[in-house]
Amino acid sequence: MRTREDRPWLLYLNGGPGFPAPRVDGDEGWLRRALADYRVLLLDQRGTGRSTPLNRHTLTRLGPHLEHFRADSIVRDAELIRRALLGDEQWSVLGQSFGGYCTVAYLSIAPEGLREALITGGLPGVEADADTVYRHLYPVVAAKIAAHYEQFPGDRDQVRRIVQYLRAREVRLPGGRVLTVDAFRLLGNLLGSSTGSRQLHYLLEDPFSARQLSDAFLMRVQQELSWASTSPIYSLLHEATYAQNGVTGWSGERVRAEFPGLDFLGEMIYPWMFDNDPLLRPFRSLAHSLAQHHWPALYDLDRLRDNEVPVAAAIYAEDMYIARDLSLSTAGLIRGLRPWLTSDYGHDGLRVSNGAVLDRLLATLRE
Known part of the structure; x- marks a missing residue:
């Protein structure tokens, strides 16, 4: 059995934008399942938690600089952390909801940093406005x-x-x-x-x-x-x-x-x-x-079509927050992505499934 220090790192990217990583007590089912195979890093995305949180006293001064608080900037932050923590070693990423948007941006911007990617209820429509x-x-x-x-x-x-x-x-x-x-x-x-x-x-x-x-x-x-x-x-x-x-x-x-x-x-x-x-x-x-701001594109479609990172994604058939058909379209565009379309869980399937959703995605990657 591997010791904790021997286990690879898993970066968890949570929902949002603008919410810190969950403050957990260690009893969450998905986290127990993740810790069986990984060391888990819970990232406070920029502007949240312990990552210099923005509030009503500081936010209005940023103005257009909020352009740098979307998924692409969060990915660049994650890459700085990975290199400081692991050097050239890759890590895995688990993206829930908006964290899935960040994960697809990761595959677009810095796929060389990833050994594998898992997405739950967060596969965006990369060609949709x-x-x-x-x-x-x-x-x-x-x-x-x-x-x-x-x-x-x-x-x-x-x-x-x-x-x-x-x-x-x-x-x-x-x-x-x-x-x-x-x-x-x-x-x-x-x-x-x-x-x-x-x-x-x-x-x-x-x-x-x-x-x-x-x-x-x-x-x-x-x-x-x-x-x-x-x-x-x-x-x-x-x-x-x-x-x-x-x-x-x-x-x-x-x-x-x-x-x-x-x-x-x-x-x-x-x-x-x-x-x-x-x-x-x-x-x-x-x-x-x-x-009225003109936002730059988040995703590199050519890079996603040529993707080499193993990816598994849970798509919830009745998700009210993430458009199922757009997720399925993106699943067909990203090379090698293995989708799991399910009606057994809703958008919060990762949290409420006692580890079953994450277990299914890990098994899908390892088939």
Whole structure:
């Protein structure tokens, strides 16, 4: 049996953009499985965690320099770390969600640093622009809503009552944010996780007290909506992760008009969020500037077509955050990539599968 010091290194790239590596207690199933074969490095991507975190006091001064906080820059950081830690030795990489985008960028920019690559719920559409991505994702959101109502039919009336109430009066969350109808619809982001439909149902179960939205309900809504504002990098750069040599121009808002009547919204960032959310309001002008920024291409398609790094990718058939058909298209473009299309898990399959997803991908590489 190899000692820990003999095991090769595995770089873990987590979701985002703008979130630090997970702070773990060692009992996570995927991590236990990884540590059986590797030493694992959890990278705080630039601007997060212990990597000089950016916040509302420092971020607005960066302006266009946020161009250097996308996947390509994270890859260059990783290469500096690899060379300092390992010299010329290669390491493996595991990319979850946005970490998968970083992994494909790694294959484009510095494949010589990789011995193998594993991707879970994060294979991007390398030939798709933001509009194309959203035209694939909005129908998935609609399907998730329909499935939720099929499982919890009473929630449809609860949603209708809440929307009517919000349209008739101004309601503020405990932190001061106005709970508009659109802000309420952002709760649909819950539907992308394995337990999200039940969480949404329990949230909607008893929202009123004495004919008013209860304080308990409003507090829980505030907690659920914090995903967009706890990391300003995420809110500012989420749409830019889809940009391919062009301008996004608030693509999520523009394409939404093609899908009217959605009771809930998914993982999209909208311009009105920077007016509605007090935590995002300081970044309003920067957000509008970045929406008109011309972003460089993230991926080298020729290099991906000639790829020699072993790659295995889990593609979740009903993923609400990553467009399945675009992932399958990319799987066909990257030479040697072995895809695993599954309906057994959702976007958080790596976290909830107790190591089974990672085990399957490692076995796929070693067949």
